[in-house]
Amino acid sequence: MNNKTGIFFLILVFLAIFLPFASNLPDGLETVVETFGIKEQNSFWNGLMADYLIESINNPLLSTFISGTIGTFTVLIGSIILSKTLQSKKPS
Amino acid sequence: MHIPDGLIITNEPLSIVGAIGMWIISFIFLYWSWKKAKITYSKSITALLGISSAFIFAAQMINFPVIFGTSGHLVGGTFLAILLGPYAAILGMTIVLIMQAVIFADGGILAFGANVFTMAIIGGLSFFLIKILMRNSSNKKRLVSSVFISSWLSVVLGAIVAGLLISPAFPGGILTTVPAMLIYHALIGVGEGAITAVLVSSLQTIQPTIMGGITLLKETTL
Numbered sequence: 001m002n003n004k005t006g007i008f009f010l011i012l013v014f015l016a017i018f019l020p021f022a023s024n025l026p027d028g029l030e031t032v033v034e035t036f037g038i039k040e041q042n043s044f045w046n047g048l049m050a051d052y053l054i055e056s057i058n059n060p061l062l063s064t065f066i067s068g069t070i071g072t073f074t075v076l077i078g079s080i081i082l083s084k085t086l087q088s089k090k091p092s
Numbered sequence: 093m094h095i096p097d098g099l100i101i102t103n104e105p106l107s108i109v110g111a112i113g114m115w116i117i118s119f120i121f122l123y124w125s126w127k128k129a130k131i132t133y134s135k136s137i138t139a140l141l142g143i144s145s146a147f148i149f150a151a152q153m154i155n156f157p158v159i160f161g162t163s164g165h166l167v168g169g170t171f172l173a174i175l176l177g178p179y180a181a182i183l184g185m186t187i188v189l190i191m192q193a194v195i196f197a198d199g200g201i202l203a204f205g206a207n208v209f210t211m212a213i214i215g216g217l218s219f220f221l222i223k224i225l226m227r228n229s230s231n232k233k234r235l236v237s238s239v240f241i242s243s244w245l246s247v248v249l250g251a252i253v254a255g256l257l258i259s260p261a262f263p264g265g266i267l268t269t270v271p272a273m274l275i276y277h278a279l280i281g282v283g284e285g286a287i288t289a290v291l292v293s294s295l296q297t298i299q300p301t302i303m304g305g306i307t308l309l310k311e312t313t314l
């Protein structure tokens with residue numbers, strides 16, 4: 001597992017292959033909300049890239065892929081920073 | 093299953109109590125997981141935690157169709173737990189949920205405590221169900237079936253808790269939300285179980301040494 005960069009790119013390849021086949025149907029929670037006709041209250045935070053889309057990119061697939069790439073990268077960095085706080089100072 | 097703010101906070105004061113309560117409960121679990129993770133791992137888990145959390149984020153973007161016009165996606169808590177053990181899994185899933193809520197508004201900020209509980213904490217703790225089902229066995233088929241059952245149950249339990257938390261927004265209350273969430277997520281959970289079982293089975297064949305959780309299954313206690 002030394003080659004983090006290589007595996008990161010493999011994850012992006014996985015995303016690129018499967019994203020076109022991803023279902024646009026509502027998920028379980030959204031289906032329950034729609035079934036009972038519930039109207040959500042407005043949210044105070046709408047994110048930086050709501051719905052995994054980048055406004056300036058018109059192609060929805062490309063837009064989702066780029067936002068997914070950004071998200072995957074931020075999770076990678078966030079998890080690495082977190083894991084550094086877990087390392088004990090005792091000699092291994 | 094990501095609860096948005098607009099569903100967890102309603103005009104009912106009870107909904108605010110629920111949202112704040114879940115923040116507090118989840119924070120306690122996260123602190124406990126962080127403390128336990130610090131003493132559990134004798135070597136660095138940086139690479140595996142980073143890569144596996146990043147994979148779960150990407151995998152959560154791929155919705156698969158389920159019957160009745162609905163879809164689901166891998167949550168991944170059980171998968172992270174079998175790779176990393178329960179504590180790092182809870183923390184890794186939380187990183188995924190933070191990015192989803194802050195960058196993509198997938199799951200609310202006020203609902204963040206609820207989402208951490210339903211997906212990260214329940215998912216991570218499903219590790220202990222795998223441990224119970226394995227009963228010290230090292231049999232691969234038993235592991236895969238234990239992973240399937242545990243990941244299915246983690247989704248169903250998460251959905252029940254989510255159903256309770258969103259109930260103030262529904263006129264029918266708990267009697268509406270819990271059965272509805274249960275029905276859909278019992279089906280979505282089959283997808284979760286199948287994907288997790290295939291991932292675990294494949295990894296055990298291709299790269300068994302990274303399945304740190306298998307060693308931890310025998311060593312880790314609450």
